[in-house]
Amino acid sequence: MITNGMFFALLGAGVAAGFAGAGSGMGVGIAGSAAAGVLSEDPSKFGQTLLLQALPGTQGIYGLLFAFLVMIRVNLFGGGMDLTLEQGLMIFASSIPIAAAGYFSGVGQGRASAGAMGIIAKRPEDLAKAMLYPAMVETYAVLGLLISILMLYRIQL
Numbered sequence: 001m002i003t004n005g006m007f008f009a010l011l012g013a014g015v016a017a018g019f020a021g022a023g024s025g026m027g028v029g030i031a032g033s034a035a036a037g038v039l040s041e042d043p044s045k046f047g048q049t050l051l052l053q054a055l056p057g058t059q060g061i062y063g064l065l066f067a068f069l070v071m072i073r074v075n076l077f078g079g080g081m082d083l084t085l086e087q088g089l090m091i092f093a094s095s096i097p098i099a100a101a102g103y104f105s106g107v108g109q110g111r112a113s114a115g116a117m118g119i120i121a122k123r124p125e126d127l128a129k130a131m132l133y134p135a136m137v138e139t140y141a142v143l144g145l146l147i148s149i150l151m152l153y154r155i156q157l
Helices: 005-041 043-073 085-122 124-154
Strands: none
Touching (some): 005 043, 005 124
């Protein structure tokens, strides 16, 4: 029933995993397209480009982690608990920071990784410098996850 708090708690878990995962999927795709261009010129750069392509995938992991934390918090694997509508809505609200930060930072990190592929194409010895730009975007996904976790564990159940 939609007035059941568990519905909104699980909706929040799904939103967190879904939006963060979608951002990661788009980011990995953007970076992968750039990597393919670099590899068409020099296949020996596969390892370096793969590393840059993998970076935007972390947002999906953060969303999945938060979804598991929600499911554990509401004892879903142990049969669930009766949540009030207010509790369910608060859990749903706690999913918004990682959902939004995960989506937008995943796409942004994909773009930053795609740009960093240009560094790898011309100066493969500067991989560490190239990784720094997309890694800066990661900070905001981590902050979104942190806020979501703090909100989730502040809710009285």
